[in-house]
Amino acid sequence: MRTGEFAKWTRRFEDERERRHAEGDADWALGATLHPSVWAGIQRFQVGEDGDGANLSKKADQAGDPDYADAVRLFIAEEQNHARLLARLLAAGGVPTLAGHWSDTVFVRLRRLMGLRTELLVLMIAEVVALRYYRALRDGTDDPLTADVAARILSDEQRHVPFHCERLHASLAELPTAVRRPAMALWRVLLLAVSAIVAADHGPGLRRLGVGRRRFLADIMASSKSVVRAVLAPRPDEWAGTP
Numbered sequence: 001m002r003t004g005e006f007a008k009w010t011r012r013f014e015d016e017r018e019r020r021h022a023e024g025d026a027d028w029a030l031g032a033t034l035h036p037s038v039w040a041g042i043q044r045f046q047v048g049e050d051g052d053g054a055n056l057s058k059k060a061d062q063a064g065d066p067d068y069a070d071a072v073r074l075f076i077a078e079e080q081n082h083a084r085l086l087a088r089l090l091a092a093g094g095v096p097t098l099a100g101h102w103s104d105t106v107f108v109r110l111r112r113l114m115g116l117r118t119e120l121l122v123l124m125i126a127e128v129v130a131l132r133y134y135r136a137l138r139d140g141t142d143d144p145l146t147a148d149v150a151a152r153i154l155s156d157e158q159r160h161v162p163f164h165c166e167r168l169h170a171s172l173a174e175l176p177t178a179v180r181r182p183a184m185a186l187w188r189v190l191l192l193a194v195s196a197i198v199a200a201d202h203g204p205g206l207r208r209l210g211v212g213r214r215r216f217l218a219d220i221m222a223s224s225k226s227v228v229r230a231v232l233a234p235r236p237d238e239w240a241g242t243p
Contacts, residue, residue: 013074046086140209
């Protein structure tokens with residue numbers, strides 16, 4: 001029986017895997033019809049979700065907590081499933097996947113610069129942005145298949161954020177107290193910069209989904225306050241995401 005600090009996360013990921021298996025896949029036969037600008041956004045997010053996670057998995061192993069390492073591998077599997085879902089959604093609309101995108105290349109390189117803490121801080125930027133994007137995709141389209149796929153991914157992302165918050169809480173606790181809040185303040189500055197780039201890049205698609213650039217940016221920065229509290233507070237698992 002798992003009894004480590006992150007054992008509960010391993011069980012949650014395993015329970016979710018069983019739930020997905022019981023639920024079955026999306027109804028791809030429905031097909032999907034979206035505006036080209038929305039398809040362009042989905043293509044870029046699909047690239048971001050795709051990856052083998054080998055670097056993160058290696059760093060998790062080096063952290064010395066087998067339960068955490070197992071949970072990370074289950075997290076990576078969910079991210080890979082997101083890439084699969086988005087690829088199938090694109091195929092349902094007759095839209096090809098992209099071989100790569102500059103934004104994903106930049107994120108991957110940044111994540112690999114240093115240790116686990118830096119990788120998770122960069123990864124959390126992508127996760128928080130993704131939360132708002134998939135909520136917009138779920139709520140802003142009348143295409144049933146797209147809404148279903150977005151809802152599935154969003155449900156996972158709402159679990160991923162507190163999972164990473166808990167690990168970051170433990171990691172930042174190793175730093176001097178005076179450094180922790182400035183570190184997270186810097187993280188919010190970087191989040192703002194990245195979110196502004198995403199909002200500019202995805203502007204036409206976001207407008208089609210009923211979310212303007214300013215609102216998209218404001219919502220991300222508002223939600224980031226909860227993330228910071230979760231990382232700094234004694235009980236980060238109590239992070240409350242936006243449904």
